Amino acid sequence: MTALIALATALGLALTLLTAAAPPAAAADLLSQGRPATSSSTENAATPASAAVDGNTGTRWSSTFSDPQWLTVDLGSIATISRVGLRWEAAYARAFQIQTSDNGTAWTTIYSTTKGTGGAQTLDVDGKGRYVRVQGTQRGTAYGYSLWEFQVYGSGGGTSPGNGIPDPTTASLEATDGPLTTATYTVPGPSGFGSGTVTYPTTGGSYPGVVLMPGYQGTQENLRWLAPRLASWGFVVINVGTNTLTDDPAARGRQITAAGTQLIALGNAPGNPLSGKLNGTLGAVGHSMGGGGVMAALRDDPRFRAGVPTAPYYPNVNFSSVTDPTFFLTCQSDPVAHGDTYAVPWYNSMSQAEKLYIEVPGDHLCPMTGYGDKATQGKWIVSFLSLWLRGDTRFSPFLCGAVRDADKNNTSLVTRWMDTCQF
Template sequence: MTALIALVTAIGLALTPLTAAAPPAAAADLLSQGKPATSSSTENGSIPASAAVDGDTGTRWSSTLQGNGIPAPTTASLEATNGPLTTATYTVPRPVGYGSGTVTYPTTGGSYPGVVLMPGYQGTQQNLQWLAPRLASWGFVVINVGTNTLTDDPASRGRQISAAGTQLLALGNATGNPIAGKVNGTLGAVGHSMGGGGVMAALRDDPRFRAGVPTAPYYPNANFSSVADPTFFLTCESDPVAHGNSYAVPWYNSMSRAEKLYIEVPGDHLCPMTGYGDKAKQGKWIVSFLSLWLRADTRFRPFLCGPVRDGDKNNPSLVTRWMDTCPF
């Protein structure tokens, strides 16, 4: 027995060098780490192309197409009544801080920026109803609101925009409703007349709103020089109520820190409302502006800056005044 134990021990010692773990190989250097990186689009500003090569396994880059399936826009697709995504609607059961709300949202998977639509004086959800499905079908969760009263002033409409944004985010974070998980936390707003003044108030006072489109905006004696978020003013050449020279142009000129777009088109004060104006062009500009600034989707930039947009900009029957801070 002693001899057998000795033999087993000897064999074990002889095999030890053969079974010892080899030292780990050195990790290969990541040649791209820290190098400049660009992409045609990013899903949102928190996941830029540089995150793909920063060496941090906790960060990532995602393109717009990977994130929500939105194809590259064309002039024809942007001027169509609806975009590439299917949509559905949901009535907010208990509005908080505003009168009523109808949410139009993409039925596809993924999360999207939220956009609040605010009507003007004596207006209802019908004012901007044309825009809700158009925006939603291009990848936005849109809440079209009615005000507490038809005569609410611009300051009140600004507060109601904020309230509607708060509830939209809450619905996106809750369960048991069709927009659960669909709102990514980024907010924008579009408003008409006093609702346009409300958009400016929301951009000035509520940092959650990252871009806005005030159309024929009205807000007497207001100062918006502190607004630094991208803003698209859409005004009407023959507007007797809120002509661009009275409100939008002075605001545009005072906003020294913001990326800005100003387009004046033929028509009176109603030109941005449902049933008035050239909705193919207006829709193309609004969708492109919000896609660029709320989703950081640079594929929409050519329709606002550069040769692609020049056919619109230089057509006096379509545009009577155009100003911008391009290139942006």
């Protein structure tokens, strides 16, 4: 009996030691939130693909009312996928698959069911890929497919240089053009805005879209300098002419939304140079009343995920509800839209947004073509949109930390700088 007790004690101690020595299982990371998302269709402008990966359970993606339909998220690089979360709206999938792909073309199914019940689902899966999609093949209702959230968990993922975009440097970001070759395309039959010229990367791959909106009495010339800079760093840029030169900020906001809608439609349509170029994520840059329009688009259109209002003008409007990353670029000697009048109060009121505020020397025209320091303005705008529209953290040091301090502390270059770093 004594020997048996001793043996049991020894075995128990050994098991305790083995258990203590075993490392805990690695926690799965949420890889999909805020990443670029695309879909086979959307029911309307208020239910874009991006709404299913924004972390907001009050926004959703919904498709048209037909089978099949899909929603895809780009994780940025190949990742190991261990779990998928689906939070369905009432319009759910009875039959669907979870699929992964390294290139967005060849797909591997890692989960399949024909007995979906909707609601909140957590699926344990085992797969690898840069792209993950939910492919609905049979609707559970007469409506389409609708997801409040599509969450992909695992390890890896993140930013991949991809599409020929090398690591940025101060010199490369301050150059007139970035690393990608570009071309232009005139929008046929603009709908909801006056005119549009698109500058886009000629390399393969899909990219975020950016709308450029001029100010009062302005034309596409206002922000012409910015279009090729952004496009050559991996954006599809539509430079917009307004319906009339006197359109107010509210009208310019609606035209930004209309231009974004048509840009995505061109990306989804065959037979034009933009086919397949848009990943469904949108941003906007605007000057003066166009900057006010950017704020309206961020407030009113969930497809727009980041904005750069420059010398923005929009009297008697509260934008405290804007939660998307916003970069205010203002001019120190601006007699029309000084930062203290518009941008600073908006900045201070936006308690839920990541924010950057930079004031530079010059008057109201300082962000326009032919005025101001375009090397640094371009560097900041490209970095901000690369970080928040592509999730490319390689650009963060130019906005936060030691690298940006050379700009921030140069009083001949920057007269006021505020931010919510670290981002």
